[in-house]
Amino acid sequence: MGYVFTSYYIVLGVSFLISLIAQIIVKATFNKYTNVQASTGMTGAQAAAKLLMSQGIGNVGIGRIAGSLTDHYNPSNNTLVLSEPVFGHSSISAIAVAAHECGHAMQHATGYFPLTLRTKLVPAVNISSRVSWIFIIIGLFFYSTVANWFLYIGIILFSAAVVFQLVTLPVEINASRRALTLLKQNGILEGNENAAARKVLNAAALTYVAAACVSILQLLRLIAIARSRSD
Numbered sequence: 001m002g003y004v005f006t007s008y009y010i011v012l013g014v015s016f017l018i019s020l021i022a023q024i025i026v027k028a029t030f031n032k033y034t035n036v037q038a039s040t041g042m043t044g045a046q047a048a049a050k051l052l053m054s055q056g057i058g059n060v061g062i063g064r065i066a067g068s069l070t071d072h073y074n075p076s077n078n079t080l081v082l083s084e085p086v087f088g089h090s091s092i093s094a095i096a097v098a099a100h101e102c103g104h105a106m107q108h109a110t111g112y113f114p115l116t117l118r119t120k121l122v123p124a125v126n127i128s129s130r131v132s133w134i135f136i137i138i139g140l141f142f143y144s145t146v147a148n149w150f151l152y153i154g155i156i157l158f159s160a161a162v163v164f165q166l167v168t169l170p171v172e173i174n175a176s177r178r179a180l181t182l183l184k185q186n187g188i189l190e191g192n193e194n195a196a197a198r199k200v201l202n203a204a205a206l207t208y209v210a211a212a213c214v215s216i217l218q219l220l221r222l223i224a225i226a227r228s229r230s231d
Contacts (some may be wrong), residue, residue, distance in 0.1 A: 022210035027204035044098035073104035103175030132157035
């Protein structure tokens with residue numbers, strides 16, 4: 001049991017460190033370019049509207065949401081939601097984030113398979129990610145054949161969350177690539193501003209890479225524990 005708890009705290013510590021570093025880099029980069037205004041003076045909402053129009057996407061609503069870095073595109077109702085620091089501001093960070101969300105709208109409009117797959121996985125993952133830890137905790141705290149089966153079931157359910165994180169990576173990377181291409185094509189950012197937008201989106205991608213790494217690390221640790229108990 002001591003080995004289980006030691007392993008758990010090691011993985012927890014490493015996972016926390018990975019997530020913390022990613023968050024620090026994202027916030028530092030976003031805040032840096034929040035203070036740099038785009039030469040066109042276009043706000044995030046205006047940039048999003050222009051980019052969507054340039055792609056012939058006219059059925060997407062653009063809304064506002066409280067908070068910071070809470071921006072997202074909802075394919076279920078074709079709504080692109082921008083946070084307060086993005087919606088009405090003309091910084092490079094605001095335009096880069098807005099363009100990224102437009103990238104998701106483009107993916108939806110063109111039937112980009114990884115986005116379609118991720119959307120279909122959401123309901124199942126929401127359930128499995130919650131239920132998995134019930135089985136895992138029962139499996140870890142009791143020593144019996146039945147408890148071991150609970151642990152294995154929990155690992156299988158947790159694997160769904162790992163798959164979701166892995167599917168998310170290409171979705172987010174592709175959305176950023178589309179965003180950077182669109183920004184150049186439409187002249188919304190000029191010169192070095194495009195390079196700055198790339199830095200903002202690359203930093204944002206770190207959060208998804210970190211989430212995937214943490215999930216994989218947790219899964220490998222659980223598999224190792226399950227195998228050690230079977231020996």
